[in-house]
Amino acid sequence: MSVIDTPAQGSSTPERPRAFLRPDGKEKVTGLGRYTADLTFTGQLHAAFRYADHPHARIVSIDTSRAKALPGVFAVVTHEDVPDVRYGGMTQDRRLFAKEKVLWEGDVVAGVAARTVEIAREAAALVEVEYEVLSAQPDYVANMAPDAPVLHEGWAEYGADENLVRDGNVMSRYVIAKGDADAAMAGADVVVKSHYVSDASQGVPIEPRALVAQWTGDSVTVWSSTQVPFAARSGVAHTLQIPESKVRIVVPLLGGGFGSKCDFHFEAHVAILAKVTRRPVRLVFTRKEEFVAPDHRREGMDIELETGVTRDGRIVARRGRMVLDKGAYTGEGGFFAQMAAMHACGPYKLDTVRVEAFLNYSTNQPAASIRAPTAPQACWALEQHLDEVAAAIGMDPVELRRRTLVAEGDEGPAGQVFEKIGAKETLEAALELIGYDAYLRGELPDDEAVGVACGWWPCFGVPSGAYVKLNGDGTATIVTGAQENGSGSVMGLPILAAEILGMSPSDFSINYQDTDAGPWDMGSSGSQTTFNNGRAVVEAAQEVRAKLLAMGAEKLEADVADLELADGAVRVKGAPETSVTIADLAGTGEPILGKGSGEVPEAAASDASACVGSLGMESFLAPQLITHAARVKVDRDTGVVRVLDFAAAHDSGVIVNKVGADGQVYGGVMMGIGQALTEATWTDEEGRQKNPGLLDYKLQTASDGPRIQIRWIEIETPNAGPKGSKGVGEPPSVPTSGAVGNAIAKVIGRHVDKLPMTAERVWLAANSPAGEDQ
Amino acid sequence: MSTATSMTTSASSRTYVEARDVATAVAAMSAGARPIAGGTDLVVGARHGKAPLPAALVGIHRIPGLADVAPTDGGGLRLGALVTHATLMADPTVLASYPGLADASAIVGSHATRANGTLGGNVMNSSPAMDTGAPLLCHGGVAVLVGPAGERRVALADLWTGPGRSTAAPDELLVAVELDAPPADGASGSSYVRLQYRRQMEIAIVGAGAVVTLGADGTVTGAKVAITALAPVIHRVAEAEAALVGTDGGFEAAKAAGAAAAAAARPISDVRGSADYRRAMAAVITRRAVLTAVRRARGESVPVPASDTTFGS
Ligand SMILES: Cc1cc2nc3c(=O)[nH]c(=O)nc-3n(C[C@H](O)[C@H](O)[C@H](O)COP(=O)(O)OP(=O)(O)OC[C@H]3O[C@@H](n4cnc5c(N)ncnc54)[C@H](O)[C@@H]3O)c2cc1C
DSSP states (O other): OEEEEEOTTOOOOTTSOOOOOOTTHHHHHHTOOOBGGGOOOTTOEEEEEEEOSSSSEEEEEEEOHHHHHSTTEEEEEOGGGSOSOOBOSSBOOBOSSOSSEEOSTTOEEEEEEESSHHHHHHHHHHOEEEEEEOOOOOOTTGGGSTTSOOSSTTGGGSOBOTTOOOBTTEEEEEEEEESOHHHHHHTOSEEEEEEEEEOOBOOOOSSOOEEEEEEETTEEEEEEOOSOHHHHHHHHHHHHTOOGGGEEEEOOBOOOOTTTTOSOOSHHHHHHHHHHHTSOEEEEOOHHHHHHSSSOBBOOEEEEEEEEEOTTSOEEEEEEEEEEEEESOOTTOTTHHHHHHHHHHOSBOOSSEEEEEEEEEOSSOOBOOOSSTTHHHHHHHHHHHHHHHHHHTTOOHHHHHHHHBOOTTOBOTTSOBOOSOOHHHHHHHHHHHHTHHHHHTTOSOTTEEEEEEEEEEEEOOOOOOEEEEEOTTSOEEEEEOOOOOSSSTTTTHHHHHHHHHTOOGGGEEEEOSBTTTSOOOOOSOTTOIIIIIHHHHHHHHHHHHHHHHHHHHHHHTOOGGGEEEETTEEEETTEEEEEEEHHHHHTTSOOOEEEEOOOOOOOOOOOOTTOBSOOSOSSOEEEEEEEEEEEEEEOTTTOOEEEEEEEEEEEOBSOSOHHHHHHHHHHHHHHHHHHHHTOOOOBOTTSOBSOOSTTTSOOOOGGGOOEEEEEEEEOOOSSSSGGGBOOOSSGGGSSHHHHHHHHHHHHHSSOOOEESOOHHHHHHHHHSOTTOOO | OEEEOOOOOOOOOOEEEEOSSHHHHHHHHHTTOEEESSOTTHHHHHHTTSSOOOSEEEEOTTOTTTTOEEEOTTSOEEEETTOBHHHHTTOHHHHHHOHHHHHHHTTSSOHHHHHHOBHHHHHHHTOTTOSSHHHHHHTTOEEEEEETTEEEEEEHHHHEEETTEESSOTTOEEEEEEEOOOOTTOOEEEEEEEOOSSSSSOOOSSEEEEEEEEOTTSOEEEEEEEEESSSSSOEEOHHHHHHHTTSOOOHHHHHHHHHHHHHHOOOOOBTTBOHHHHHHHHHHHHHHHHHHHHHHHTTOOOOSOHHHHTTTO
């Protein structure tokens, strides 16, 4: 195990190449890069949608005649113009254009293509829709009551993953269970119960999504700002009922996603408009649409936790009941009940467990993956709950974690036995960086405190592919299906190939984000690009290496075993002057290609026999461990909280690209602080968004950012990514709000039970009499 | 059953002229054009769908002389309508004698907003949440308006009538705002504090401005207090001022002024905060504004912007 510190200012230490310059960096910062909205096509038309006029209503009729008659309108399409198919990840519950019902304010009823954006929007407003208005059902907890009207009347007939346990408005019910938690709870020294509620929030990419579709013959190309081009391709093929070979998705530079651009979204809507009009059609969202229209936000969650402990801090039982807001449709968020339950367990030793989680339909904007879906909210609740448990037994909360965090050989909540992991090491590192001892000694002013929270996040082992081909001048091109979302994960792939081929990362170009070029990839989701595509690139580079060595052996009349690849040449070990350059070998015209996918690592065995509705996530593959520590100052009279100092210690295995990894932590912590304090989608009583804009959806700004100190606990993780690496992208916002929440509670004397912990909520908690609910 | 058809208007032709002198601007305004200075309210608001961009615009940003900061004959200060927030927050005279105005301009939007946004736009936009309003009122701000019939002067208290509404005619151009002379003995201080959830790109949820004058023995001899975002217009609170005069300007006096401000507030509930919270914050923020003004009157240095400096106090 080694430890690398990142000094606060991000300067580099000598032992590793730190100044990796990402190939797409310069074009992005100089404005020369081209994003989807920068594309212009001859004869292009502009699209606009008609959204639902009510969050819940039956459609009686749709009349497009007035809209079509508006000069400048080329097409108006509805459900009648597309195949009658439903789509969705684990449950196929949605159509491209609403047919029988609208189920949330962002449901798309009609699409328009017109000469200008203004005309398209005007025409969209002219579509006449007759509705039978139904009561909105935004209360996702109430929706599971037996007498609650069922939102998807045809749910039982929908195509769905057979492992889901579904019932009416409960899209998925999951129970994780180990031992007899009820009996163990009855025998605990102390039992603590907590109830926490998190509001929904958003991914908020700076680039609102944009798409352009153009047909050539019976094939369509869609340029789309998506994080998952292959999923987008399947979505177009499925909903328009055409083969995947006729659909090409290309992603120009992507201006951020944070999960919100995962999944198939609007590619088929624009494709059908382009098909009907025989013109390229372009759709660029306004900021408001970017908030309201995607079926993709961070889920609201209602969390009840109960922990039984011994006085010396052993957790004998954990019970929990979680209700998650799925919103109107499944999208790709069908697995959330199980993922949330895993985060209600956390990386802790639990003798017995029973956590039940419900993922419920509502007439709200659908929830789907936003950076570490379900984890920040569940972790925020659990980590505050643990501080309450520690207080109940009179133990320092850090000491309780020291005694209960998992280590090598310990068991997970469903019997997974952990290999070497650095949970405890991240705890100690974060404490040291934040100065926890000084805090304990009372050296901080009384309106400041340090809060600590731990969390985890799995790696996802999935197939992935890449090609490496050499160019005639000795440079190379990586062709990959992987997608870059701004994190730099794809940009870092040359580091892996260069090392194997004795080349420099700058010798590589990358052909990516084009479904006709690279092999299938899961896309920029699940912190998985380096983990899986890195493995593919390594294997592809190994094949090229073998070919180069064989060619070099022939040329140099040497044995392969005596050769090495270094400085762009094949050369004899110990006699570097006996060499042939890669350029000479590649310049003959003979193709030198490699392809790879590599063996997909699998999670450790676990016992799901007592679980209900399992989707196979009871065992976390190569879990990433995190401890965050926050020093905050609370303005008691206003409730405004400032984070003054922050420490982030992560076990993400071996760090392949430190500049990139650090960047993920800086950004993730800022996102986490936003979720902790200021970011929420506020809605009216019918679930309509009240703050779909950047003035009132309050992201943290650069001025709000605290000092963020990072420490990487590097463990060469077996059964993981290249070099023993794990993922990096999602964990940095997992325990952030928990750490901030615990710090606030130490200043004001009680835990804020709603997320975000806005100034008003902190003020209410600080000023309400002890024991009284806010 | 309900049938929904919403209407939007398509972009019709727009005209834009750029005025190089006040007369041209006023003439264009008389013909129906709206003036545009920095455009940070007008253009951004149109993009957000607040109000469509006016069909006719007259650019006023190149009119000479409107960006000057100059003393008035009466020893006060004349601020041209085109003076930007970036200028106001750093101007030596403003910092020395009208620091509450610098407190306000220093927290408007972001660096970019402050570089483009003007005092005139801030005043004429007539938002009850705009930040320079409270300090301008406390410093006796008078709007100098030029219309087809010539110049007239209106106290700011008589200018604003409600959100986005003022007594200025559509063809009256604001050319300057004039401020009172600071008290001759110099024992006066001003401040502006606002409640902010983050440190840039914020909007006033609650704000308060104060000007305090101290006698030789340190007693408060004069006080002006105004509150922001707590009523349809920014306004002074006589009860808060009365609560200060004759006191030592200490914590209890400031608290009493805060209580008076809270009592005078008519807050609303919205996504930024509930009415109850806003009312409670009116007391806290006013107290902080008063204490800051007193400290400055005593000659203590309280860095601009006071909203940052007084956090947690
Ligand atoms: C991101 C952002 C953040 C902001 N934050 C704040 C904030 O924190 N506090 C705050 O108070 N404001 C804020 N604003 C609002 C705005 O920046 C300020 O009100 C600014 O001072 C407006 O000046 P302007 O020159 O840009 O006005 P413009 O947009 O040019 O004009 C505003 C209005 O005033 C009229 N007008 C302008 N000049 C004159 C004149 N000389 N005579 C007559 N009428 C005139 C225009 O016709 C228009 O109706 C923010 C705006 C943005 C975009």
